[in-house]
Amino acid sequence: MRFKWVWLFVIMLLLAECQSSYWVLEKDRIDEVPDIKSYVKDLQMHDDVKGYQVFTISEGKKMVVVSLGSNDKAKKLEMSDVKFSPKETIVTVTRKPAPKANEKNPYILIGLDKIEGDLIVQDESGDRFEETDDQQ
Template sequence: MFIYMYLIGLLVGLGCYSLTYLFAKDTDNSRRVIVVFIIGAICLLGSLIIIGGFAGMPFGVLSVGIFTVSILLAFFGGNSLWKKAIYTIIISCVVLFVSFDYLNKVDYWVGKKVNYGDEVDLYSQQLQKHTNIKGYKTFTVSEGDKAIVLSLGEKMAGNNIEVLDVKEKANTTIIKIRTFYNQSNEKNPWIMIGLNRLKSNIVIMDTDGTIYKEVGKAD
């Protein structure tokens, strides 16, 4: 998220600089840069004073992107060739990053608790009989897709599981979840997460800091 906010900040900085040509055609480069810098400062102060805390951090990162543009244009904005180069490089980098991230994004889905196939069905039934099973187990389902069945254990009975995000980092698939109490009637709450691919290492973490290990390998 922070990378995206920085990239957005770069685009906002370029956009604000471009708008100065619309409202002040005869202004020199230094004043245009000052306008961009002030907008970045407003975003930074807003993230620190108005929003504050962790919630304000993304807007702080956005302001860094704006500051980056103001600094680059302060040094090179006086030359039209360098100015065009800055616009071209920044816009190209943003487009390439977004395209690469989109093409390499992990496709995942949360499966309904119906018939997935023999292995998953048998395991889901086993979870309700052996309620002490806590952690995840991987399966190969239809058309070679992968599936992870995560169970919380009997101590979390009555809870539900929500998948917040699935991403990859090097050779690791990282799954972030949230658990919450909703009077579920499952003795051992569980969820099936389908994925188009899995890395060799898997990390499943809850928002409360709990990290779930593979069944049979948990401490």
């Protein structure tokens, strides 16, 4: 009987480690994070801003806002992958055609449980986004 409890505990630990440590916040939930809502509003007014900005949200988790700038307003961003290593966290996004261009500056909201080492934000081709100046 004790052996079953040990196995159950081990399985629970493995499942906890397998949980995704990133997510995409739906844009209709942006009211939940006022600082980010303000930043996104600025992105739409300053549509030449291309890059990413990192915000700390609840419980030390991070939110990465990636924007394409007005040159790519016919595109949208989708989450591709996040890879963690002790030296770096690599966030990869994919550019897709937007069915209708309803944003002056397309963006995506990526939540991360943690950032390990240097943060690299790139597209599917390996082109890196630069961190933006948060003083718009």
